[in-house]
């Protein structure tokens with residue numbers, strides 16, 4: 001927090017330095033980037049502007065807002081939850097109480113399916129996409145924003161998440177190609193899709209209490225809890241995906257770093273063919289891509 005002595009009219013630089021000191025004292029893992037991200041977000045400026053206009057004065061109102069936000073960050077609330085939105089694959093996504101904060105690792109899933117979505121759309125004039133457990137809409141909206149003729153359905157058990165996903169579709173300019181369905185996995189899903197994607201909850205229940213407070217206390221538990229072994233959602237999805245995947249289509253799922261083998265086995269048992277295993281930028285196993293097997297066509 002800028003200390004009580006930091007007066008209105010202090011520079012942006014002084015404000016960032018003060019926040020950084022406070023976050024260091026609190027033992028936060030990334031004090032410098034958190035301080036910059038909070039100041040930029042609250043002052044509605046980019047990092048470049050922060051650097052170029054470092055001597056610009058901060059108003060009393062801005063100081064007060066930053067002070068309140070810094071106190072929340074010291075309570076371990078993540079920066080983007082405090083700001084209420086975060087970037088994902090070039091989009092600016094609003095967050096709400098029941099949406100997971102989309103992670104950079106999930107961009108790996110978007111990158112893994114985009115070539116298929118683009119090719120399919122080019123050859124067939126469109127691509128029908130289903131995003132199971134859409135949350136903020138991150139994966140589906142990223143694909144729709146890249147593939148102008150694709151249409152998407154985002155499903156979730158949370159009404160709050162679906163409302164936020166629709167709002168994000170409007171913000172991304174793809175609302176006319178995005179529908180939402182309240183559904184426990186495939187329960188209320190109708191029709192057939194060329195591409196099914198999901199980043200389901202995959203943390204084993206017993207590991208949730210040991211997660212970082214930023215995740216444990218601020219991401220919704222329904223977005224994290226994958227059941228006793230973390231694989232409940234994959235079982236539910238694999239069991240019913242075949243009926244909703246078009247011949248020649250793809251299903252791609254994000255997994256935990258140590259779940260590739262178990263999840264691949266579940267889908268292979270459900271007669272899918274593993275086409276690709278993809279690692280994230282940290283080198284961890286992250287995404288599996290399947291098609292129907294020859295017999296499942």
Ligand SMILES: C[S@@+](CC[C@H](N)C(=O)[O-])C[C@H]1O[C@@H](n2cnc3c(N)ncnc32)[C@H](O)[C@@H]1O
Pocket residue numbers: 098099100101102103106132133134135136137138139155156157158161183184185198199200201202222223224
């Ligand atoms: C890990 S989050 C992923 C959110 C978003 N797709 C992303 O990648 O940022 C999992 C999502 O699945 C939803 N979910 C949990 N259980 C579900 C169920 N039984 N049926 C449908 N969605 C469910 C949660 O509400 C949450 O939005």
